[in-house]
Amino acid sequence: MAETKYIFVTGGVSSSLGKGIIAASLAKLLQARGYKTTIQKLDPYINVDPGTLNPYEHGECYVTEDGAETDLDLGHYERFLNVNTSQANNVTTGRIYQSVIEKERRGEFLGKTVQVIPHITNEIKERVQLLGKNHEYDIVITEIGGTVGDIESLPYIEAVRQLKWELGDDNALVIHLTLVPYLSAAGELKTKPTQHSVKTLMESGLRADILVCRTEHELSDDIRRKLALFCNVKQEAVIQSIDASTIYDVPNMMLEEGLDTVTLKKLNLPDDTTPDLTQWNEFLKRHKNPKHEVTIGLIGKYVELQDSYKSILEAFIHAGAANEVKVNIESIHSEFINESTIKNKISHLDGVLVAPGFGERGIEGKIDAVRFARENKLPFLGICLGMQMAVIEFARNVLQLKNANSTEMDSTTPHPVIDLMEEQKEVTHMGGSMRLGSWECSLKENSIAREVYGKSQIFERHRHRYEYNNRYAPQMESHGLKSTGVNPKTNLVEIIEVEDHPWFVGVQYHPEYKSTVASPHPLFIAFIKAAKEYSQKKKNASLAQ
Numbered sequence: 001m002a003e004t005k006y007i008f009v010t011g012g013v014s015s016s017l018g019k020g021i022i023a024a025s026l027a028k029l030l031q032a033r034g035y036k037t038t039i040q041k042l043d044p045y046i047n048v049d050p051g052t053l054n055p056y057e058h059g060e061c062y063v064t065e066d067g068a069e070t071d072l073d074l075g076h077y078e079r080f081l082n083v084n085t086s087q088a089n090n091v092t093t094g095r096i097y098q099s100v101i102e103k104e105r106r107g108e109f110l111g112k113t114v115q116v117i118p119h120i121t122n123e124i125k126e127r128v129q130l131l132g133k134n135h136e137y138d139i140v141i142t143e144i145g146g147t148v149g150d151i152e153s154l155p156y157i158e159a160v161r162q163l164k165w166e167l168g169d170d171n172a173l174v175i176h177l178t179l180v181p182y183l184s185a186a187g188e189l190k191t192k193p194t195q196h197s198v199k200t201l202m203e204s205g206l207r208a209d210i211l212v213c214r215t216e217h218e219l220s221d222d223i224r225r226k227l228a229l230f231c232n233v234k235q236e237a238v239i240q241s242i243d244a245s246t247i248y249d250v251p252n253m254m255l256e257e258g259l260d261t262v263t264l265k266k267l268n269l270p271d272d273t274t275p276d277l278t279q280w281n282e283f284l285k286r287h288k289n290p291k292h293e294v295t296i297g298l299i300g301k302y303v304e305l306q307d308s309y310k311s312i313l314e315a316f317i318h319a320g321a322a323n324e325v326k327v328n329i330e331s332i333h334s335e336f337i338n339e340s341t342i343k344n345k346i347s348h349l350d351g352v353l354v355a356p357g358f359g360e361r362g363i364e365g366k367i368d369a370v371r372f373a374r375e376n377k378l379p380f381l382g383i384c385l386g387m388q389m390a391v392i393e394f395a396r397n398v399l400q401l402k403n404a405n406s407t408e409m410d411s412t413t414p415h416p417v418i419d420l421m422e423e424q425k426e427v428t429h430m431g432g433s434m435r436l437g438s439w440e441c442s443l444k445e446n447s448i449a450r451e452v453y454g455k456s457q458i459f460e461r462h463r464h465r466y467e468y469n470n471r472y473a474p475q476m477e478s479h480g481l482k483s484t485g486v487n488p489k490t491n492l493v494e495i496i497e498v499e500d501h502p503w504f505v506g507v508q509y510h511p512e513y514k515s516t517v518a519s520p521h522p523l524f525i526a527f528i529k530a531a532k533e534y535s536q537k538k539k540n541a542s543l544a545q
């Protein structure tokens with residue numbers, strides 16, 4: 001059986017150049033040529049996983065089927081490839097050290113001094129090669145977080161250097177993503193920062209095989225020649241990555257630049273196939289030629305940073321394309337919603353999504369937004385904390401349970417309609433201790449959920465500690481808040497719907513993690529459809545006036 005090939009993606013000059021998108025785009029092209037491809041992200045920070053990080057730090061925490069709390073780039077990988085990732089696809093320095101230290105405590109190093117080289121670098125190499133084991137993949141793309149030259153990236157660069165030497169040039173290559181800035185005063189693109197970052201890489205003994213150059217302007221032949229000459233690569237290996245209007249254009253742009261061809265050539269793999277991007281391009285066509293338009297309010301408390309709700313925003317793009325609808329998102333900070341601002345902020349919308357989150361800040365605004373959507377029959381989707389807020393709102397304003405709350409926000413509430421499960425009460429560690437990953441859910445007949453999914457049993461990904469308190473279920477049900485999705489083993493409520501409302505759904509899980517280009521999430525599709533219908537009704541009503 002053929003050897004697994006390894007591609008490493010490093011970054012130079014600046015952070016935020018979009019290594020994840022380049023890695024995902026290349027993977028898409030290779031997959032579309034029939035190569036089984038996976039992607040891995042190595043993160044140089046010391047947190048064991050991003051689960052304990054505030055979204056303001058690195059954006060959303062993405063959750064995989066197996067319950068790993070991971071970097072948001074894994075979301076891009078899944079959305080582009082439509083293939084599940086797992087804990088093995090995201091490794092941090094914290095996890096590497098944790099594992100080396102545990103081995104040391106078990107005495108596995110037989111009295112040796114434990115050092116960055118070889119022990120940490122060996123652990124990194126093992127984690128990279130783990131994905132190539134059993135020949136499950138033809139190609140493994142490993143993205144190294146951070147920028148070359150960072151102190152914390154050094155062990156990773158050294159591990160890649162060793163691996164490249166061990167595997168040989170036919171089996172491993174380095175793609176260096178860099179920035180070619182444009183100096184408007186001089187009217188010129190500048191290659192020097194790229195030359196320097198390639199030099200930094202070489203100081204660690206690593207040569208870039210392919211340069212992907214982020215740029216705001218086309219790279220001329222002259223610039224390409226210069227970059228090739230001074231950075232030691234062939235001119236065909238200088239790939240331009242010009243700013244795109246959507247990340248979903250990047251695979252086609254990389255195809256045009258020949259990133260896949262030069263990659264296959266260097267890895268000595270046949271390139272006699274052409275990538276089949278039919279389905280991808282069909283999605284792009286629908287995305288770019290919408291027939292309708294809706295505006296959805298995204299109510300959250302981390303709205304200043306777009307990356308905090310990355311998967312939700314992308315799920316809207318997938319669902320918009322499926323409906324041929326342009327979805328405008330209005331991010332609304334829940335801390336600024338109150339009774340006097342609510343009408344102004346929400347009444348013009350065609351749908352409201354109350355976002356996931358943790359802690360007390362901004363929850364009253366979320367509850368006000370739920371109330372407005374419920375009372376005005378505005379399509380509503382509540383995700384995780386958003387669903388919990390819908391339960392609290394219903395308890396307070398329909399059941400008249402004064403000060404009903406989640407015990408997360410108010411431990412002494414007289415009506416804990418959202419509460420901890422018994423086993424969560426024992427938990428003292430914050431890291432990795434929530435209800436995580438894929439859980440089963442049975443859908444009840446005659447519900448929106450059952451209709452939307454078109455089946456009675458689903459699996460969805462979770463990331464939360466608190467749960468709907470079943471003690472209140474009889475009261476809630478009799479007043480019109482239905483539990484339409486329930487975990488068949490634990491009886492935990494996973495979906496609620498409000499009767500006498502065209503589209504009001506709250507889900508305890510995160511549907512956004514499972515939405516991909518090839519398989520947009522049914523709940524998001526149905527929510528956008530409901531918003532479209534709402535907006536059309538609104539238009540018809542105003543025409544009739």
Ligand code: GLN
Nearest residue numbers: 356357384385464465466
């Ligand atoms: N804070 C809530 C809980 O832990 C909701 C979490 C979330 O929205 N992801 O249950």
